[in-house]
Amino acid sequence: MDFAAIVVLEILYMIAFLALISAGLAIVFGMMRVINLAHGEFVMLGGYATIAAAKHGINIYFAMLVISPVVVGIIGLIVERLIVRFLYGRMIDVMLATWGLSLLLIGLVTLIFGNTAVSVPAPIPGYQIGHYQMGGYNLFVIAVAALLMCAMWLVLRYTRVGLVARGTMQGAEVVAALGYNPSTVYMLTFTVGAALSGLAGGVMAPLTGLLPSVGGAYVAKAFITVITGGAAVIAGTLSTAALFGTVDQIVSFASTPVLGEIAMLALALVLLRLMPQGVTGQFFRNST
Amino acid sequence: MAISRRTLLNTAGATALATGLPVRRARADEPIKLGAIEDNSGVLDIYGKPIVMANAMAVDEINAAGGLLGRKVQLFQYDSQSDIALYTKYAQQLVREDKVDVAHAGITSASREAMRQTYRRANTLYFYNILYEGGVCDRNCFCTGTTPAQAVEPIIDYAMKKWGNKTYVLAADYNYGQITAKWVAHYVEERKGEVQKTEFFPLDVSDFASTIAKIQDAGPNFVVAALVGGAHISFFRQWAASGMNKKIPLTSTTFGVGNEHLALSAAEGDGILIAGNYSPELDTPANKSFLAAWAKRYGDAKVVHELAVSQYQGIMLWAEAVRKAGSVEHDAVVKVLETGLKIEGPAGTVAVEPKTHHCALDIHLMVVKDQKLTIIDTAKQRPPSDTAQYCDLQKNPNDNKQYEVKI
Amino acid sequence: MSASGFGVGRIRWNWFAVLAVLLAVLPLASETNTPTLLAIWSLFALSLALMWGYAGIISFGHAAYFGLGAYTYAIASFNIGESTVPFLLALAVPALVAAIIGAMMFYGRISDVYLGVTTLVVTLILNRFMNATAGDAYRIGNARLGGFNGIPAFPTLNVPGDPTTQIYGTAYYYVVIVSLLAAYLICRWILASAFGRALIGIRENELRMELLGYNVPAYKTAIFAVAGAMAGLAGCLFANWAEIVTPSVFGLGQTAEVLIWVIVGGLGTLVGPMAAAVVLGSLKLALGHQTTIDNSLVLGAILVLVVLLIPRGFAPSSVAWRRRFAQSQVRRRQARGKRRRRIALQEAEP
Numbered sequence A: 001m002d003f004a005a006i007v008v009l010e011i012l013y014m015i016a017f018l019a020l021i022s023a024g025l026a027i028v029f030g031m032m033r034v035i036n037l038a039h040g041e042f043v044m045l046g047g048y049a050t051i052a053a054a055k056h057g058i059n060i061y062f063a064m065l066v067i068s069p070v071v072v073g074i075i076g077l078i079v080e081r082l083i084v085r086f087l088y089g090r091m092i093d094v095m096l097a098t099w100g101l102s103l104l105l106i107g108l109v110t111l112i113f114g115n116t117a118v119s120v121p122a123p124i125p126g127y128q129i130g131h132y133q134m135g136g137y138n139l140f141v142i143a144v145a146a147l148l149m150c151a152m153w154l155v156l157r158y159t160r161v162g163l164v165a166r167g168t169m170q171g172a173e174v175v176a177a178l179g180y181n182p183s184t185v186y187m188l189t190f191t192v193g194a195a196l197s198g199l200a201g202g203v204m205a206p207l208t209g210l211l212p213s214v215g216g217a218y219v220a221k222a223f224i225t226v227i228t229g230g231a232a233v234i235a236g237t238l239s240t241a242a243l244f245g246t247v248d249q250i251v252s253f254a255s256t257p258v259l260g261e262i263a264m265l266a267l268a269l270v271l272l273r274l275m276p277q278g279v280t281g282q283f284f285r286n287s288t
Numbered sequence B: 001m002a003i004s005r006r007t008l009l010n011t012a013g014a015t016a017l018a019t020g021l022p023v024r025r026a027r028a029d030e031p032i033k034l035g036a037i038e039d040n041s042g043v044l045d046i047y048g049k050p051i052v053m054a055n056a057m058a059v060d061e062i063n064a065a066g067g068l069l070g071r072k073v074q075l076f077q078y079d080s081q082s083d084i085a086l087y088t089k090y091a092q093q094l095v096r097e098d099k100v101d102v103a104h105a106g107i108t109s110a111s112r113e114a115m116r117q118t119y120r121r122a123n124t125l126y127f128y129n130i131l132y133e134g135g136v137c138d139r140n141c142f143c144t145g146t147t148p149a150q151a152v153e154p155i156i157d158y159a160m161k162k163w164g165n166k167t168y169v170l171a172a173d174y175n176y177g178q179i180t181a182k183w184v185a186h187y188v189e190e191r192k193g194e195v196q197k198t199e200f201f202p203l204d205v206s207d208f209a210s211t212i213a214k215i216q217d218a219g220p221n222f223v224v225a226a227l228v229g230g231a232h233i234s235f236f237r238q239w240a241a242s243g244m245n246k247k248i249p250l251t252s253t254t255f256g257v258g259n260e261h262l263a264l265s266a267a268e269g270d271g272i273l274i275a276g277n278y279s280p281e282l283d284t285p286a287n288k289s290f291l292a293a294w295a296k297r298y299g300d301a302k303v304v305h306e307l308a309v310s311q312y313q314g315i316m317l318w319a320e321a322v323r324k325a326g327s328v329e330h331d332a333v334v335k336v337l338e339t340g341l342k343i344e345g346p347a348g349t350v351a352v353e354p355k356t357h358h359c360a361l362d363i364h365l366m367v368v369k370d371q372k373l374t375i376i377d378t379a380k381q382r383p384p385s386d387t388a389q390y391c392d393l394q395k396n397p398n399d400n401k402q403y404e405v406k407i
Numbered sequence C: 001m002s003a004s005g006f007g008v009g010r011i012r013w014n015w016f017a018v019l020a021v022l023l024a025v026l027p028l029a030s031e032t033n034t035p036t037l038l039a040i041w042s043l044f045a046l047s048l049a050l051m052w053g054y055a056g057i058i059s060f061g062h063a064a065y066f067g068l069g070a071y072t073y074a075i076a077s078f079n080i081g082e083s084t085v086p087f088l089l090a091l092a093v094p095a096l097v098a099a100i101i102g103a104m105m106f107y108g109r110i111s112d113v114y115l116g117v118t119t120l121v122v123t124l125i126l127n128r129f130m131n132a133t134a135g136d137a138y139r140i141g142n143a144r145l146g147g148f149n150g151i152p153a154f155p156t157l158n159v160p161g162d163p164t165t166q167i168y169g170t171a172y173y174y175v176v177i178v179s180l181l182a183a184y185l186i187c188r189w190i191l192a193s194a195f196g197r198a199l200i201g202i203r204e205n206e207l208r209m210e211l212l213g214y215n216v217p218a219y220k221t222a223i224f225a226v227a228g229a230m231a232g233l234a235g236c237l238f239a240n241w242a243e244i245v246t247p248s249v250f251g252l253g254q255t256a257e258v259l260i261w262v263i264v265g266g267l268g269t270l271v272g273p274m275a276a277a278v279v280l281g282s283l284k285l286a287l288g289h290q291t292t293i294d295n296s297l298v299l300g301a302i303l304v305l306v307v308l309l310i311p312r313g314f315a316p317s318s319v320a321w322r323r324r325f326a327q328s329q330v331r332r333r334q335a336r337g338k339r340r341r342r343i344a345l346q347e348a349e350p
Helices: A002-032 A040-053 A060-082 A091-113 A136-158 A160-170 A170-176 A180-208 A211-229 A233-254 A255-272 B005-020 B044-066 B084-098 B109-122 B147-164 B175-190 B210-217 B232-240 B284-298 B306-325 B330-337 C013-029 C034-056 C065-082 C084-107 C113-133 C169-192 C194-205 C206-211 C217-240 C251-267 C271-287 C295-309 C315-346
Strands: A126-131 A130-132 B032-038 B073-079 B102-104 B124-130 B136-140 B141-143 B168-170 B196-199 B224-225 B251-252 B273-274 B340-347 B346-354 B359-368 B372-382 B400-402 C160-166
Touching: A002 A040, A002 A126, A002 A130, A002 A136, A002 A160, A002 A180, A002 A233, A002 B084, A002 B210, A040 A060, A040 A091, A040 A180, A040 A211, A060 A180, A091 A180, A091 C251, A091 C295, A130 B210, A136 A160, A136 A180, A136 A233, A136 B232, A160 A170, A160 A180, A160 C169, A180 B232, A180 B359, A211 A233, A211 C113, A233 B210, A255 B210, A255 C113, B032 B044, B032 B084, B044 B073, B044 B284, B044 B306, B073 B273, B084 B102, B084 B109, B084 C034, B084 C217, B102 B306, B102 C084, B109 B124, B109 B136, B109 B141, B109 B400, B124 B273, B124 B306, B124 B330, B141 B306, B141 B359, B147 B175, B147 B273, B147 B359, B147 B372, B168 B175, B168 B210, B175 B196, B175 B224, B196 B210, B196 C160, B210 B232, B224 B330, B273 B372, B284 B340, B306 B330, B306 B340, B306 B346, B346 B372, C013 C169, C034 C169, C034 C194, C034 C217, C034 C251, C034 C271, C065 C084, C065 C113, C065 C251, C084 C113, C113 C251, C160 C194, C169 C194, C169 C217, C194 C206, C194 C217, C206 C217, C251 C271, C251 C295, C271 C295
Parallel strands: B032 B073, B032 B102, B102 B124, B124 B141, B168 B196, B168 B224, B224 B251, B251 B273
Antiparallel strands: A126 A130, B136 B400, B273 B359, B340 B346, B346 B359, B359 B372
16 A cells, blocks of 8 residues: 555656656747757756755755756857757757757866766655655655646736747747737747756756766657657646656566666657657647 | 779788788887777766876876886877777777877776777787776786675675675666676675665666665665666665665665765765775875875866776886886786786775786775765775686686676 | 759769779778778768658667667677678668568658657667666577677678688778768669659658659658668678677767768758768767867867858758859859940940
8 A cells, every 4th residue: 555655656756757857848849849959958957057056055945946947048048049049940950059059068067067976965854654765855846847837837828928929839920910029939938948947957956966968868758758749738748748657657666667768668659659740639639 | 993802802901911010119219108098078977087187197197207118108098988989999099000008998898898809909908997897808908996706795794794684786787787786696695695686777777766665665684786877876866865864774886986975965975885996085195195196286186086096006007017027018018917016006005916817906895974985994905706716817818708707 | 942952963973983983092091990980970871861861751760770780780690600691681670670660650640750759769769678688688599688888799790601701901991881882872773763753752742742642651661661771781880890889879879970960961962961971970080089178068069050150061052052153153254244245335336
């Protein structure tokens, strides 16, 4: 019984993890059809921002929930202005440029922070379920992910900003005709996407060993989650995160984490074969 | 192109013959050439960068002391960028273009195996200075790092006496981890203990939640964690985050090699028991002067880890052999090394075992405390007994393979 | 996509001959180890350039077939010894796997970026699996898979029928060069055939080709398998060059590198990506000679600049430059002609 509770909690945690690291990529890809291969490095930068701030005595929650998104958001803004904005509509070139950017960022961070793994301790102690000891911080990650998804949904659904954003997704010309500058909308979208990646990095920082090259571990997973999800940003990301998280953890518990990951990847193959336009291409057609 | 295969092969053979024979001229004004290939960028740079620094420092120290045999030592260093193809490529470069006298190269076992035959064919003396799974038996190759049998027995002995006889083993899923896990099982069973379960993790696994729950389910007296690399640091963090670090003790033969103790906070790392060849806390004159020199050269000595020290010792060992031999000629240097040559390095005595071309080394038992590796005990001059089971280069000098240790 | 360089293209035999002769005499002037590696990379780039540039099939996981070629050769040569059969298997196995995966994707109507993800997932699965095979249990016949450390010391290529005569050094260079040039000619031949023209038609407008009665999924699957075989050949040659295979042949790095070569070289050309592989490969090798600056930094900066400054890749851009230059020449000639006429007219006027 206790063991079942733990498995359920770990599944929830895995879903939260996937949703968190995919959110930024989902927004940028969903709205702009831009595949940002430097996404993993944005997450990594969020982690470094949190750790650097925490080392300077700033409250850890403030660091991960405010400083990381702001810092990475600003970096995203700079990247958009300097590189990405010249490449809209050229998906392949954006990929190449952002791949270059990811190498550049890895090099820069190595130069600044060195290449020894850095980290901050988790600020929440463990707790007991039956005779099992669990990481309390995992609950915090689940809560953050849930809040984030709700907030994104509310914003997209019920605010003016959300309306414009969704409008741009469907037809940039129409929005432009209504007096909104698509270039500004794109700029803001990219910035927000980067900020969300920064948030993910900040929140994950206490649970992983952070190295400049850690981004590679995130980008493939986020990429697969988002694209298998399909066009709808939130419904898509959430549904695939839920499926992948569940399968990954159940197989991990039954065998090893490697088989868990392979099972998750195999599931992605099956899903794409059955639903070539992603999960939300098939279901939840009118969702956000 | 109308070249028949036969003429093609003939030309090829002739060319190979013409370029393949090393022509060595030792002139006093010509420097002695030392080649090095390490991962200075890419995912392995956490290990590689300090090694690159150690190379430069060792060579400069030798030159500052007047060089070897009155000649300067020149360093040919390449960055293999964590890419196996580049190891092969630069090894060819070292033996064909640069014509080095010795190569100190490689980090992973895969990188060593990608280069070893190249050096052997070119008759270029090769040093592999990294802790690894053991078993290499090649007269051209000297392995100066520790192997599992050296480090595993002291730590298992200590842990079982202190905590009890049930253990749970986690290991990195590659040769080193697999073989270390076998040795753990061997020594635990020898002492009438029980290995409850052994789990292997590829180097990029960073989620250990299910494993931590499974360990609790099994309830061992202590956990052996032979985990390697940046992703695996997550295990120690998630272990601490769940509060398990206060309940079940952890031991490791690899912790600290990538400066993991600096990555974890004091609260997370305290109490982990480690066995290894080096700690910066070693209170010997050799270590103190080494760290002081490093700090003077690079600002501070925080990045120094066992691999960097091991590399430094490997170069110093070779230098000593050259001095004693009075020559850099391959066979002369090997002969001196095979007399059981000894040097005193920062990590303690390094003594070549003629039979295996591996080294007897001091193994220190250490406890992590306040991000430091505090030494609690030292097993002096542990022999590389795993490799010695199979390898006898005195009897079979033409042996050339890596034996798989069967226990 | 009607810009120059996107049609079938044709071989300039005179250039081809010059290049072949240059490559043939190269060993007289330089060592052959580096050129061999660059030629292998070039072949790998060629395989993706054919599939992506001409059939419009994007793959984020082309390393899968490169890696399969390498592993197939290593495993088979351990078990067979004589290298002819392993060599052929290293072509056949990737082709077969590519055909299966391709059929699954194309008959399932997966396209666009979803194709990219599907191929990426296949590569990741292979990479994860190979990384997890360090245990004793993972062996195929005599070959231990070896996990992260890979398979070293397998028998390398020998003269067909004579296992004791290894092909290495300069001879091996010629094997690789001949493979590369032959592969290039085969690509050209495919593109000039009816099959190739249909592929280009599919790239330009899939629906129209479908309505014209072409079996689009079959065409795509076929070219996917051909590209897979070619990548497998490159992988096999790479394994023989490096004398070791490790799971990094399936890695994200390998996959990204070949994508970059093709993009930098220019989509819709064959020579461009091949040249880009040589240039960027040499750059990577050259960067390794220094250890003062972090090489990720340098390579990253170069890539970003290339995209911003040379948007369509080198080969198409150079075609465009040449055309612009030619046009400006024409314009100048016309202007000159006009001026002359005007002067003539003026002179003619009384």
